Amino acid sequence: MLSEVTAIRYITPLREGGSVPGIVEADDLGTYVAKFTGAAQGRKALVAEVVxxxxxxxxGLPMPELVRLEFDPVIALGEPDEEVQDILKASGGLNLGMDYLPGSVGFDPLGFEVDPELAGRVVWFDALINNVDRSWRNPNMLMWHGGLWLIDHGAAMIWHHNWPGAAASAAKPYNATDHALSRFATEATVAAAAARLAPEVTADLLAEVAAAIPDEWLAGEPGFDDPDDVRRAYVATLAGRAPDIAGRITLTGAPRQADPPPQWLRPWVEGKAK
Structure with missing residues (x-):
């Protein structure tokens, strides 16, 4: 189970993503990035984050600690943005917190080097969970204390938005040509990652992971009797994908062309500035 904390101070919203998470201080004196149930993506985004x-x-991948976060919108009455206030007011109760990494910076695939072995593990993992939101456009990774950290998995496991079609969706290949780490990973490092990690993705391990999903976020799912029934669906889908997803990863493709510089910058880029 995830540890549970209570937010005691709302610090500021983070506007980089569509879900508008916020930084909060909790009663354990920790600081967390709060992911709210009242955001447009809803509770399934938080379920994907947990799983x-x-x-x-x-x-063994670098991922900040997650916690169950109790949130009372009253602590954020001073937030002036009406759109953010709407999200906060709709998020009273249980939300998700991710350990805040102070001083971290967003990962840029052109600005940082990544060990090919780690890159291969991340690409394989993203293929397993069908993470479509780790591209060079939006890496969803941080650099902190010289290391790479994974964040923001709310768009993963697209099949859980349509459980009747989950098996067919999970059987599809994974296109990693736009992955933020595709320039570091190789077919060999992805294959090595699969050989190492796939045997670890057992039904028991997945059941342990699924047990961390709060019942409140699974209750009332159409087609299921109770939250444990939904948890078993997550286990079955990921367990079925793990053994052979490595063979369905497309890692290389046509080289991506850089966007042309804006008109005002072209003289400097082309070396024509006076």
Whole structure:
């Protein structure tokens, strides 16, 4: 189970993503990035965060700690942005917190080097969870204390938005040509990652991960009797994908062309500035 904390101070919203998370201080004196149930993506984004994040941690990938976060919108009455206030007011109760990494910077695939072995593990993991939101456009990774950290998995496991079609969706290949780490990973490092990690993705491990999902976020799912029934669906889908997803990863393709510089910058880029 995830540890549980209570937010005691709302610090500021983070506007980089569409879900508009916020930085909060909690009663354990920790600082967390709060992911809210009232955001447009809803509770399934938080379920994906829990499953992907806890699975990543158990597979030895660098992932900040997740906690159950109790949030009272009253502590954020001073937030002036009406759109943010709407999200906060709709998020009273249980939300998700991710350990805040102070001083971290967003990962840029052109600005940092990544060990090919780690890159291969991340690409394989993202293929397993069908993470479509780790591209060079939006890497969803941080650099902190010289190391790479994975964040933001709310868009993973697209099949859980349509459980009747989950098996067919999970059987599809994974296109990693736009992955933020595709320039570092190789077919060999992805294959090595699969050989190392796939045997670890057992039904028991996945059941342990799924047990961390709060019942409140699974209750009332159409087609299921109770939250444990939904948890078993996550286990079955990921367990079925793990053994052979490595063979369905497309890692290389046509080289990506850089966007042309804006008109005002072209004289400097082309070396024509006076």
């Amino acid at each position: 992907a994040g806890e699975l990543a941690r158990r597979l």
